[in-house]
Structures are given as structure tokens and as C-alpha cells.
Amino acid sequence: MNPRRLTPSMSLILAFEASGRHLSFTRAANELALTQSAVSRQVQALEAQIETSLFKRDGRRIELTAVGARYLYELSAALGRIRSATLQTISFRSQDETLHLAVLPTFASKWLLPRISDFYTRHPEIVVHIHSRIIPEHVANTDVEMNAVICVGKEPWPGFVSHKLLAEKLVVVASPTLMQDCKDIAPADLTAKHLLLNVVSRPHAWSDWLEQNGLNHTSLREGPSFEITAHLIQAVVAGIGVGLVPQILVQDEVRSGALVTLFEPIDIGRSYFLAYANRYQHLPSLVKFSEWLRGLPFPDA
The missing domain is CATH 1.10.10.10 (Winged helix-like DNA-binding domain superfamily/Winged helix DNA-binding domain)
Structure with missing residues (x-):
């Protein structure tokens, strides 16, 4: 025919x-x-x-x-x-020089924003609109108007391209003032004597940590919960309790002495990713941003 x-x-x-x-x-x-x-x-x-x-x-x-x-x-x-x-x-065509990026709030303020000036130096023609989002475990549920997200989770996400940036490691942190008389504190003493602060999006973080240290949940002294990790970090600096947070987000506070780390970091099997729907994979601004971001020196990436 x-x-x-x-x-x-x-x-x-x-x-x-x-x-x-x-x-x-x-x-x-x-x-x-x-x-x-x-x-x-x-x-x-x-x-x-x-x-x-x-x-x-x-x-x-x-x-x-x-x-x-x-x-x-x-x-x-x-x-x-x-x-x-x-x-x-x-x-x-209209987005060749713009990018809408959803980022976890604390990761944006503590890690991405201090480094993004380098991207603008390399690509002054591109504008990155950064939107703070509490991103769900499945990135498909993120705001559909976003071109890409930086999130924490586990692959795969059908219909999405994802690039692993680094493995997420959680570390226990405390104010040095709170810990001045507890230099050799054991995990069991920590949970029995101090309030354990939580982030709402990670309801099981302390439970996982207790399991990895062979402790039961009866020794848990639950403290207040926070929507944003940055607020929890501030509460820990103020001595309200101890926190279990991503290691990459407290590097500045540990370096300055505002916080001390306790015990070894734990790996809970999740990672930070840059992810975007298949339909955006050839968007010029995203291609350039992805190349720049993946070229940065991430620990353990």
C-alpha cells in the first residue's frame, strides 16, 4: 500500500x-x-x-x-x-536560559548556595530559580513545574533520570557545652540522659540509629520535632538536645566548634540525587547545570 x-x-x-x-x-x-x-x-x-x-x-x-x-x-x-x-x-525555547530547581531547604542554604556563584561565573547567561521544597520519597510527587530536584532517597524512579551525588550519612551532634561533662558518653547513656531532636520528614531516624547500636526503643527520650533540618541544627547549637543529621549539613558548625560529633556516622542506604523527568533531559540549562553539579567534589560520591 x-x-x-x-x-x-x-x-x-x-x-x-x-x-x-x-x-x-x-x-x-x-x-x-x-x-x-x-x-x-x-x-x-x-x-x-x-x-x-x-x-x-x-x-x-x-x-x-x-x-x-x-x-x-x-x-x-x-x-x-x-x-x-x-x-x-x-x-x-523560552527556558533555554532558565532553570527551575527544587531543593531540600537545608541542603540549599548550607551546601548549594555557598557554591552556586561558581556556576554563574561559568554560565552567566543562565538563571537558576531555586525553590525550597520538602521533597517526597518519590520525586514524581514533586511540583510538576520544576525542571529538576535535588532530593534524598533510593532509586529507581520510573520516568526520571537520576544522578547520584553522594551517599547520605547521619551523624549524632551536640553542643560542646552540653557534652562538657560527658566526653566518653556511651550510646545508651546518650539516649537516657538527653532529649533526642527529630525532623518530621525522618520519623524513624533515631529508631534506626538505636537498632544499629543494639539498643531498644524504651531508652528513647523524644524531644521536639522540626519541619526543617536547619532549625533542628540551631536547636542543637542552643543546647536543647542532641540531633541526628546528615553529616554534610553540619560541616561548618563542627569546623567552627559550635557542634561536636559523637560516635561514627551511620549509612542508612539513602543518597542525594539530582533527578528530573525524562522530558527535561535535553533542556539546555539543565544539561549545563547537571554537568557543573556532578563535577563538584562530593565526599564518597
Whole structure:
């Protein structure tokens, strides 16, 4: 069969699709900014090309044939994909020099923002809009308007490209004032004597730590919970209790002496990732940002 017969022109397809959707050549003509007779002729030309009757005609009334209804169903889905692809292309054109990035709040303020000036030095033409988000375990549930996210979790995420940045290690931290008389404190003493501060998004962090240290949960002295890790870190610096936080987020406080680390860090099997939906993988601003971010010296990456 001649391939040309199987690929009618877009004008013929649009005339048929609009007529079938409205069941009216007149309403289809109004939508397509054509005359009613022009739409009718285009539909007739399509029927002649594929040698199939798509409509039953009764005066000015039209009704889809069974074959026409099936053809309309298939074409509507295909046109939807074409329109979506075109919209994304238009969007990409306008986003060549912008990037919308969702980032965990504390990671953004403690790690990304102090380094991003280097990205702007290398790519002054690109603007990165940073949006603080408490990102869910499955990144598909993140704000769909975001081009990419920096998140913590476990792969795989179907439909997403992901790049591991570093393994997440949690470390127990405390104010040196709180620990001045407890230099050789044991895990059991820590949980019995001090409030254990929590982040709402990590409800089981202390339970995992207790298990790894062979302790039961009865020794747990639960302290207040915080929405954002940065607030928990501030509470630990103030001596309210002890925290179990990602090691990468307290490097400055440990270096300055505002916090001390207790015991060895633990690996809970999660990692930091840059992740984005497949449809964004060729976005120029994202390609450049991804190359820059993955080129940074992450520990244990």
C-alpha cells in the first residue's frame, strides 16, 4: 500500500477531528477559521484518500460511522501527543536560559548556595530559580513545574533520570557545652540522659540509629520535632538536645566548634540525587547545570 495514502495531510486530519468532535461541519469551521464548505470538502478528500466513509450524512446532520468513531479515537490521542510535544518545544525555547530547581531547604542554604556563584561565573547567561521544597520519597510527587530536584532517597524512579551525588550519612551532634561533662558518653547513656531532636520528614531516624547500636526503643527520650533540618541544627547549637543529621549539613558548625560529633556516622542506604523527568533531559540549562553539579567534589560520591 502506498505510504502516502496512510499519512493524510494535517489539514485533512484537523478538519475530520474537529468535525467528529463537534458532530458539525459548521462548528468545526468556526474553530478552524474556515468556511463550512471548505471543512466538508477536506473531510470528503480524506474519505476519498483512505477509501472509507467516516460520516453518515442526513441533510445538515452528520454522525460518525463505526469506523469513523474508531479513527477519531486514535487520531485524538495522536494529536494530543503532537500538541503536547509542540507545547514542550515552545516551553523549552523560552527556558533555554532558565532553570527551575527544587531543593531540600537545608541542603540549599548550607551546601548549594555557598557554591552556586561558581556556576554563574561559568554560565552567566543562565538563571537558576531555586525553590525550597520538602521533597517526597518519590520525586514524581514533586511540583510538576520544576525542571529538576535535588532530593534524598533510593532509586529507581520510573520516568526520571537520576544522578547520584553522594551517599547520605547521619551523624549524632551536640553542643560542646552540653557534652562538657560527658566526653566518653556511651550510646545508651546518650539516649537516657538527653532529649533526642527529630525532623518530621525522618520519623524513624533515631529508631534506626538505636537498632544499629543494639539498643531498644524504651531508652528513647523524644524531644521536639522540626519541619526543617536547619532549625533542628540551631536547636542543637542552643543546647536543647542532641540531633541526628546528615553529616554534610553540619560541616561548618563542627569546623567552627559550635557542634561536636559523637560516635561514627551511620549509612542508612539513602543518597542525594539530582533527578528530573525524562522530558527535561535535553533542556539546555539543565544539561549545563547537571554537568557543573556532578563535577563538584562530593565526599564518597
